[in-house]
Amino acid sequence: MAPSGSRSIKRGCQRVLYWIPVLFIALIVAWSYYAYVLQLCIESIEDTGQKVVYLLVYHAVFIMFVWAYWQTIFTRPMNPLKEFHLSYSDKELLEREDRGESQQEILRRIAKDLPIYTRTNSGAIRFCDRCQLLKPDRCHHCSVCDRCILKMDHHCPWVNNCVGFSNYKHFMLFLAYSLLYCLFITATDLQYFIKFWTNGLPDTQAKFHILFLFFSASMFSVSLASLFIYHCWLVCKNRSTLEAVRAPVFRHGTDKNGFSLGFSKNFHQVFGDEVKYWPVPIFSSLGDGCSFPSCLVNLDPEQPSSPSGSNLANKGAAEGRQFPSKPLRESQSRLLTSTPSWTENDSATEKNKKGANNDGLTIENEA
Numbered sequence: 001m002a003p004s005g006s007r008s009i010k011r012g013c014q015r016v017l018y019w020i021p022v023l024f025i026a027l028i029v030a031w032s033y034y035a036y037v038l039q040l041c042i043e044s045i046e047d048t049g050q051k052v053v054y055l056l057v058y059h060a061v062f063i064m065f066v067w068a069y070w071q072t073i074f075t076r077p078m079n080p081l082k083e084f085h086l087s088y089s090d091k092e093l094l095e096r097e098d099r100g101e102s103q104q105e106i107l108r109r110i111a112k113d114l115p116i117y118t119r120t121n122s123g124a125i126r127f128c129d130r131c132q133l134l135k136p137d138r139c140h141h142c143s144v145c146d147r148c149i150l151k152m153d154h155h156c157p158w159v160n161n162c163v164g165f166s167n168y169k170h171f172m173l174f175l176a177y178s179l180l181y182c183l184f185i186t187a188t189d190l191q192y193f194i195k196f197w198t199n200g201l202p203d204t205q206a207k208f209h210i211l212f213l214f215f216s217a218s219m220f221s222v223s224l225a226s227l228f229i230y231h232c233w234l235v236c237k238n239r240s241t242l243e244a245v246r247a248p249v250f251r252h253g254t255d256k257n258g259f260s261l262g263f264s265k266n267f268h269q270v271f272g273d274e275v276k277y278w279p280v281p282i283f284s285s286l287g288d289g290c291s292f293p294s295c296l297v298n299l300d301p302e303q304p305s306s307p308s309g310s311n312l313a314n315k316g317a318a319e320g321r322q323f324p325s326k327p328l329r330e331s332q333s334r335l336l337t338s339t340p341s342w343t344e345n346d347s348a349t350e351k352n353k354k355g356a357n358n359d360g361l362t363i364e365n366e367a
Helices: 003-018 020-042 048-074 088-096 100-111 168-197 206-237 241-245 263-271 306-318 328-336 346-356
Strands: 140-142 147-149 154-156 161-163
Touching: 003 020, 020 048, 020 168, 020 206, 048 161, 048 168, 088 100, 168 206, 168 263, 206 241, 206 263
Parallel strands: none
Antiparallel strands: 140 147, 154 161
């Protein structure tokens, strides 16, 4: 068999195996629905009013939980725009150069026209050799997906997808609603769990469903609570899981709070400005995923300012993104307008355009 054929078979087998955790969760949820609705509410609860209230609340939480889980799984991770990919001529030029410094000179020349401010630990331009592109800020290559993911948080086997810019809000809501789902089942099942041990339940198969339903819901509640609290902390700090493990490196050095704008602005960057969309698993995050406002001073003066960031977002929208792509500077204005000390020096930019044909962006420290 040809090597390409064996590789395709291997990749196909891997894809099937990657869905096993999702299938496991789906089976657990399906069983919990059967156990709670049929065995607990319909078979075991005698009070009609209590039964109706339990079923209404349960189905409301269940629908939101399944919706958020679905969105987290099937929302395609956003990849860098084509402006970050090397052109054919740049690839040839890079391949001809053997020395690392010469290659970095080429990458620095290309990066001049892109809103890139983060670096490697050695201070070099972040370049993905497999995807042949300059990595945007907060972008990382996923070895499982074999592609670069914008604002990558982590690859989650329980959703068989990368959690990043396009679906991080969905992932947060999935954690919130799944935790609420488990807590609701635990709370409403508790009295019947106690009856099981006091022989207060009729001797039917329902009693065993009630027993295991309480155990599984309470155990999942503990693990989900710890994970949800951790990601709430990440949202408040405006960090991804990868950035919490390894702080991003800027031109002036490492800064774990480089992208933090304060609690309110950090929250809005993930969930958006419109409150009505916060509890709904619909994309409403601010920004374009390729560049992010930063609290740092002394950013790289060779990098472009708002026009380039806007153009990148507009081109992304023209390519038919599955969610509304907003320019960086639009999100900056929304995130930073309440703070007068964070300003863009328009007059200085105009002078730089005339004198050096280069845009400059000055961001001052928040008072």
